[in-house]
Amino acid sequence: MAIPPASKLPGEFDLIARYFAPLSAGMPGALGLQDDACTYALPLGEELVLTVDALVAGIHFLADDPADLVARKLLRVNLSDLAAKGARPVGYLMTTAFTAETDEAWVAAFAKGLAADQAEFGVGLLGGDTVATPGPLSLTLTAIGTVPMGCALRRNGAKAGDAVLVSGTIGDGALGLKVLRHEFLELPSHERKFLADRYHLPQPRVALGQALMASGLVHAMMDVSDGLVGDLAHIAEASGLGATLRAAEVPLSSAAAEILAEATDLLPLILTGGDDYELLLTAAPNDVPALLGLAAEIGTPLSVIGEITSGAGVHVVDRDGGDMAMVTGGYRHF
Amino acid sequence: MAIPPASKLPGEFDLIARYFAPLSAGMPGALGLQDDACTYALPLGEELVLTVDALVAGIHFLADDPADLVARKLLRVNLSDLAAKGARPVGYLMTTAFTAETDEAWVAAFAKGLAADQAEFGVGLLGGDTVATPGPLSLTLTAIGTVPMGCALRRNGAKAGDAVLVSGTIGDGALGLKVLRHEFLELPSHERKFLADRYHLPQPRVALGQALMASGLVHAMMDVSDGLVGDLAHIAEASGLGATLRAAEVPLSSAAAEILAEATDLLPLILTGGDDYELLLTAAPNDVPALLGLAAEIGTPLSVIGEITSGAGVHVVDRDGGDMAMVTGGYRHF
Numbered sequence: 001m002a003i004p005p006a007s008k009l010p011g012e013f014d015l016i017a018r019y020f021a022p023l024s025a026g027m028p029g030a031l032g033l034q035d036d037a038c039t040y041a042l043p044l045g046e047e048l049v050l051t052v053d054a055l056v057a058g059i060h061f062l063a064d065d066p067a068d069l070v071a072r073k074l075l076r077v078n079l080s081d082l083a084a085k086g087a088r089p090v091g092y093l094m095t096t097a098f099t100a101e102t103d104e105a106w107v108a109a110f111a112k113g114l115a116a117d118q119a120e121f122g123v124g125l126l127g128g129d130t131v132a133t134p135g136p137l138s139l140t141l142t143a144i145g146t147v148p149m150g151c152a153l154r155r156n157g158a159k160a161g162d163a164v165l166v167s168g169t170i171g172d173g174a175l176g177l178k179v180l181r182h183e184f185l186e187l188p189s190h191e192r193k194f195l196a197d198r199y200h201l202p203q204p205r206v207a208l209g210q211a212l213m214a215s216g217l218v219h220a221m222m223d224v225s226d227g228l229v230g231d232l233a234h235i236a237e238a239s240g241l242g243a244t245l246r247a248a249e250v251p252l253s254s255a256a257a258e259i260l261a262e263a264t265d266l267l268p269l270i271l272t273g274g275d276d277y278e279l280l281l282t283a284a285p286n287d288v289p290a291l292l293g294l295a296a297e298i299g300t301p302l303s304v305i306g307e308i309t310s311g312a313g314v315h316v317v318d319r320d321g322g323d324m325a326m327v328t329g330g331y332r333h334f
Numbered sequence: 335m336a337i338p339p340a341s342k343l344p345g346e347f348d349l350i351a352r353y354f355a356p357l358s359a360g361m362p363g364a365l366g367l368q369d370d371a372c373t374y375a376l377p378l379g380e381e382l383v384l385t386v387d388a389l390v391a392g393i394h395f396l397a398d399d400p401a402d403l404v405a406r407k408l409l410r411v412n413l414s415d416l417a418a419k420g421a422r423p424v425g426y427l428m429t430t431a432f433t434a435e436t437d438e439a440w441v442a443a444f445a446k447g448l449a450a451d452q453a454e455f456g457v458g459l460l461g462g463d464t465v466a467t468p469g470p471l472s473l474t475l476t477a478i479g480t481v482p483m484g485c486a487l488r489r490n491g492a493k494a495g496d497a498v499l500v501s502g503t504i505g506d507g508a509l510g511l512k513v514l515r516h517e518f519l520e521l522p523s524h525e526r527k528f529l530a531d532r533y534h535l536p537q538p539r540v541a542l543g544q545a546l547m548a549s550g551l552v553h554a555m556m557d558v559s560d561g562l563v564g565d566l567a568h569i570a571e572a573s574g575l576g577a578t579l580r581a582a583e584v585p586l587s588s589a590a591a592e593i594l595a596e597a598t599d600l601l602p603l604i605l606t607g608g609d610d611y612e613l614l615l616t617a618a619p620n621d622v623p624a625l626l627g628l629a630a631e632i633g634t635p636l637s638v639i640g641e642i643t644s645g646a647g648v649h650v651v652d653r654d655g656g657d658m659a660m661v662t663g664g665y666r667h668f
Contacts, residue, residue: 135469
């Protein structure tokens with residue numbers, strides 16, 4: 001333990017009592033965040049689903065992003081991973097590494113963002129750790145969910161001939177980041193706001209994920225976080241197969257469609273950019289109508305965008321079936 | 335997502351495949367670290383115990399500490415929290431934030447340290463996230479254990495008149511850090527090494543913690559990580575009581591006793607320094623012989639060091655019962 005940096009914050013115990021303990025109110029096993037560890041009793045017949053994601057200021061979010069949106073994104077990227085397994089989210093543990101520049105107003109707004117999303121998604125804070133860092137503000141969240149024993153969906157179950165489906169719209173997150181960097185200034189302001197919101201505030205498809213799991217019709221599923229083409233390649237590779245992606249059938253928001261109409265060279269960004277947080281899945285073609293109906297009931301659109309093929313790799317094809325060269329592999333973190 | 339810093343490391347997927355996936359070999363629910371999330375089925379009649387701790391280079395460990403020891407300390411501080419609940423450790427999720435300076439040899443040594451401790455403590459890697467940071471190397475580990483339903487020990491169960499007991503020896507971690515900073519040069523080299531090892535490599539009392547839980551005799555328990563006096567104050571406060579700590583009965587290693595004989599002004603550091611990772615517990619005086627016998631069977635010493643009292647606060651007394659002024663509150667992280 002070295003001397004921690006100077007800080008604008010109250011002490012660790014005060015900070016926890018003031019901002020984080022209230023977030024654990026609905027979780028009796030959190031013990032008010034006043035113990036070494038928390039407990040959680042799993043419902044009978046269910047198994048745990050666990051995932052962890054870290055966000056670093058300047059890498060995964062912009063240093064001047066509003067604190068409440070950073071908090072909600074931190075929680076939502078993890079909920080999206082749970083959704084991809086078909087899990088019901090339960091709670092989370094969180095580590096916050098604050099800097100000498102972090103002030104109490106930031107922490108208060110951060111906690112407020114978490115409280116809003118806890119209410120929206122029915123989760124609570126189970127435990128955490130609060131440390132100081134001389135580096136950028138860094139956040140780690142471990143999310144916990146449950147799924148009926150043996151029913152968690154995986155990436156590796158795709159079968160040759162399966163239809164490939166995706167929820168929502170693709171590319172908004174990558175375009176939203178460009179909006180935040182002052183591109184697309186000619187776009188109407190409501191569309192600029194829509195795209196920026198999609199970057200800041202992903203919509204984890206928690207209800208759809210559970211319904212898809214419960215249908216028993218889905219062969220493979222994951223969430224699209226590293227880019228559609230790269231993530232479809234993950235499903236194909238894990239399943240020992242290939243895939244065809246029909247670019248013209250990839251669902252776009254009206255803002256993304258408008259941008260693409262003006263700048264067709266942005267299609268690769270839309271198809272390979274990250275931060276979509278939609279569900280990507282495969283199922284037998286015969287089961288597609290049932291899945292589309294189920295998605296319509298929940299109110300989240302689902303679109304067929306390609307097929308699983310024998311062979312290997314993802315082939316992106318244009319409207320006429322012609323091959324489109326595409327750099328795959330998703331976002332490289334190093 | 336911004337441009338990540340230049341790096342000496344292979345890509346994220348290669349790094350995971352080469353160094354982290356092998357650590358998940360014993361955990362079928364980890365899915366080879368190739369999925370969005372992992373699964374874990376809890377044994378019937380057990381509940382989960384979860385804890386998370388973060389270590390930041392320059393704050394919680396020294397930047398030039400050997401990578402394998404950093405890895406083992408990261409795991410062990412979390413296992414110590416599980417031990418304090420009486421839990422059996424099962425597995426862990428981990429986030430690593432590497433810098434532009436982190437090279438592959440560091441990651442290889444780090445993974446080797448984890449492998450050694452996985453074998454020693456019977457745990458496996460369940461999942462994780464690997465990111466880049468422009469700040470100091472930062473590590474977060476969420477540990478998972480199980481305990482019979484309703485049996486997790488807590489801090490708040492102490493009763494007036496309880497004996498206060500502690501495992502192992504106290505103060506070695508704080509003195510070990512001074513050794514690493516080139517103090518106590520007059521001490522024999524084997525004692526310098528002993529103290530440095532105690533700082534680098536805590537011994538989480540996992541077997542003792544489970545045995546103490548199973549005995550049904552322990553009223554309150556926690557691990558000593560923020561300093562003995564401050565942590566006893568946590569038990570007293572959570573239980574709505576006070577405590578007396580008899581300084582002369584606090585168990586010391588021969589190295590610590592030798593240092594204290596020469597420099598009596600170091601007693602406060604020994605009693606309030608952090609990084610002990612011993613178990614601190616309370617039980618009825620009548621049950622103390624049974625607990626000491628149980629600890630002897632396991633091979634970890636247990637010592638009676640004080641009593642729980644009505645009133646509030648921790649009173650540290652010397653050999654003659656005189657009050658010793660002591661700054662309590664443990665380590666302040668900001």
